Amino acid sequence: MSKKHRKEHHEEHADETWLIPYADLLTLLLALFIVLYAMSSTDSKKFQDMSKAFNIAFSSGVGVLEQSAVISNANQFEDTTESKRHKENADMSKQENIEALKKKEQEDLExxxxxxxxxxxxNGLTTQLDTKLNQSQLTITISDSSLFAPGSAKVKPESRKLAVEISSMLQKYPDYQVEVSGHTDNVPINNAEFESNWDLSSMRALRFLDILLLNKNLDPHLFSTIGYGEYHPVAKNSTVEGRSKNRRVEVSIMRKYTDTTNTTVVSASAAADKK
Incomplete structure (x- = not known):
């Protein structure tokens, strides 16, 4: 018996690719209903978190059902941004405070x-005293001839009034470091009291400081002395006038807020003038 070849009928299946977007749509609708329900019983902070989560989810491709992680990331981002904003505000406030202190310092020194x-x-002392205000300090320069006898570190009795007057002025500005420095010319000294110009300049600075600190309103912790000998001249030692300018005592009121760039420029120009 011959076999009948029956043609089997294969049923064609309909295209079901539409199910994927349809399922996504249902998922989104479900999430929307959950959000709407949550909005009815949540506070404004949670609503903002949820809003951020959806904004990030829709813009970055993160699944809505992963929104807990998104909310956490959003909170971390907000905390980081807020921390950065606080730091910037603190830095700005600090800078403004420094600028205000610089302005006050400038006013004080002027x-x-x-x-x-x-x-x-x-008092007719224009030939014996001078003042100079620069980027690092206010310097009061006093000629040695108005303070000391030649080769001596003992302050003349008539010059003690000058030291007392300067100390009275300084007590009105009690928060500044003060340095008293002694300087000589390059003529060597070698007597029973001083072996070198180092000794003479150091002792002159110290003796002048002694008189300043008789004023008990001054804080000794803020004062210091130094002797430079002949090695910080302001004029040439080749002339009598130049040597006279180099023999001096300087009272320097130091700035607390300095511009190092400008200070370097001033120092360089000053060094050039001495050559």
Missing amino acids: KLKKQVDNYIKS
């Missing part, structure tokens, strides 16, 4: 300089 200048002018 006022002190004016007081010393008025004292110099009213």
